[in-house]
Amino acid sequence: MVDIRVPTLGESVTEATIGQWLKREGDQVAADEPLVELETDKVSVEVNAPAAGVLSKIAAQEGETVELDALLGTIGEGDGAGANGAGDEGGGINAASDTPSAAAAPGGAGEVKASEEADGEEVEITAPSSGESVSEADIGEWLVKVGDYVKVDDPVVSLETDKAAVDVPAPVSGVLKEIKAEEGATVSVGDVLGIITSGEAAGESKPQETAKPKADNQTQTDLSTLSPAPRRIVEQNGLDASQIAGSGRGGRVTKGDALAALEGVGSQPAKAKAPAPSAPRELGEREERVKMSRLRQTIAKRLKESQDIAAQLTTFNDVDMTAVMSVRSQYKELFEKKHGVKLGFMGFFVKAAIQALREVPEVNAEIDGTDIIYKNHYDIGIAVGTEKGLVVPVVRDADQKGLAEIEKEIGDYGRRARDGDLKLEEMQGGTFTITNGGVYGSLMSTPILNMPQSGILGMHRIEKRPIAVGDEIKIRPMMYLALSYDHRIVDGKGAVTFLVRIKENLEDPQRLLLDL
Incomplete structure (x- = not known):
């Protein structure tokens, strides 16, 4: 017998929901054949068969939440009963539902299926x-x-x-x-x-069924194709399953799709039932209590764990973006013509961050028990916002790549993140993270660490502000920078020095070329 277990699902991901079993008990499976789909708050993952044989047991049903290394099922030797259940007479499997029959007795010849x-x-x-x-x-x-x-x-x-x-x-x-x-x-x-x-x-x-109009019957038909997790969300909130676009395998609606549809409905104004003219309005009519989704509970738990584990502190600085914007404006057409990618700001920030990390290596390190692990490689995570949530793909060995290569990789990650095509390994192993709240209009924020990393840089919107340049007041495009860091390993001096180096490199981009 070979166990099928939950694989590693990425940094900070400790559990997943069973989305759909692609095989049934008694089916013959080949080695590396997809068996079951797992849904996390970031991606959908297929778990492959660790060996060839027969799926003898399903230990975790669709809709259940399982932790890392939890038992999903077992594979045994044999030829299997076949997809149509022709050999179920000795296995206690209900031919109509493919689940163990409630009335089946162990043995075989004398058992009675539920449908009979x-x-x-x-x-x-x-x-x-x-x-x-x-x-x-x-x-x-x-x-x-x-x-x-x-x-x-x-x-x-x-x-x-x-x-x-x-x-x-x-x-x-x-x-x-x-x-x-x-x-x-x-x-x-x-x-x-x-x-x-x-x-x-x-x-x-x-x-x-007889009381429902025809339109509701169509929705009910669509509901029957959903797995338990998204079906429950649709039913509890009165959503139209036929209007939810599926992002799962073969267009299947996942739990994340249902939650996204629910958020879209929740953003619309609720239609409150008007009280009788003579009756006072009750407070309850203006409030709505909705149980927090399991997905949101998981996100809340992980963010709180990050704050509980690390001694998080945030320091701020601002940067004059005049020089970077001037270089970008001067060379963007030539850059795109030669490299086939637009020249953005993220490449400059990645390069500036690497220079600062070299000078303040503890920001690129992590704590493991009573040890400090200093990373002599620079794998920079870039936070990307999607409809389902925030994901952090990693630009590996960014110090060995040029601006064009970094911009191409970030652009590719962004497109595939929004399409849900990122791979788990592409979101693992980052040493430092950059997040850009400026694309949403944020002026200032205190980003939360992406554990076990010790630092995260927050970018914000560029805003023209009056500043003192020498003895004159100038209007300059300014951006606030925020560095959240783990004070257990990074001292205040190191954090401030880190941001000052980024500021210097961005305000004078030639420092990046000269490795200063």
């Missing part, structure tokens, strides 16, 4: 395993009522754990006879949640 239950038989809905180290869950919401008709594999109840929200499907088609665990109750793995009376005769006309 006798009409009128009562079948229990039990709490499934929600992943390693998760032994209990809360009943989040019952999706059907007692007396409602459900089809096999229809979601009937939602469970919430500290890692993920999981929909529990109906083990058979029939009528929900009884709810054993009410909303808000805490249940353990294997507890009975409810009872379904199997059979079609009990009620084929589901009230919700």
Whole structure:
């Protein structure tokens, strides 16, 4: 047996959500064949089979949140049962749903599949395993009522754990006879949640389906193709699944796509129900309480961990951009004609930062336990904003590259980041980060460290301001610079010196050519 485990997902990424299994239990798989898609707050990642064989067990279901090195499933020897489940008679696999049958008994010859239950038989809905180290869950919401008709594999109840929200499907088609665990109750793995009376005769006309207009039926059809994580977001917030563009494999809608659609809806003014003329307006009508998404919880957790671990401090300076803007204006056409890329500001900042890092090496270092690791290479991370969040691809060995090569690489990273085509290895191993809030109009900020790095440079918008030049007042294009640093390893003198060197190199770009 060979374990399938969660791989390393990039710096500061410690967990992911199971997006979609591409294979089913009993399927034959080849070595390096994609098995399952993982979704993080940055990218979607396919996990490949570590060996050839049969997918004998799926340990983490779609929608679950898993940590690094968590067990996803196992691969065993054999030829497999085939995609159509022809060999399921000895394996306890439901041919209709490809999940272990609720009524199947171990053995083979005498087992009964859920789809073959006798009409009128009562079948229990039990709490499934929600992943390693998760032994209990809360009943989040019952999706059907007692007396409602459900089809096999229809979601009937939602469970919430500290890692993920999981929909529990109906083990058979029939009528929900009884709810054993009410909303808000805490249940353990294997507890009975409810009872379904199997059979079609009990009620084929589901009230919700007959009452819905045709337009809603189309949305419901689209919902059925979603994996549990994005489906829950769509259902809870009343989104139209057919209007969400999918960025996943084969156009599949991911959790990030659903969250992006939700943010778009949230930016529109809410239509509040007008109170009766004689009734006073209640405060609750002007407020809305929405549960924080798991993605946002993860982002908040990591940012707080960065502040908790490092002794973060920010120092500021400003830089006169006249010289850089003059060089750029004078040579931009010739530069683009020769190198095939526009001459921007980021190349100058990368080069200036490298010169400063050489003089103040502790800003390019990191702490590992009681040791300090000084980096004699300069892999500069460039923060890129996308619709799904901020990603930081790395320009490796930037000290060995010219302006044209740096600008080309940054431009390529920016395009692929917005298209969701960055690779994990392209976002790992940075020694220092530069972030440009000026593209959004920021005048000044205090960026948070990208752990385990010890420094991050914040650029801001260029704004014409009056400054003293000699004994005269001049109007110059000025930019505020911010350096956030880890005070455990970088002293105030080093941080200030670092920013002064960047200021000097940008205000006199010839210093970069002369290596001063």
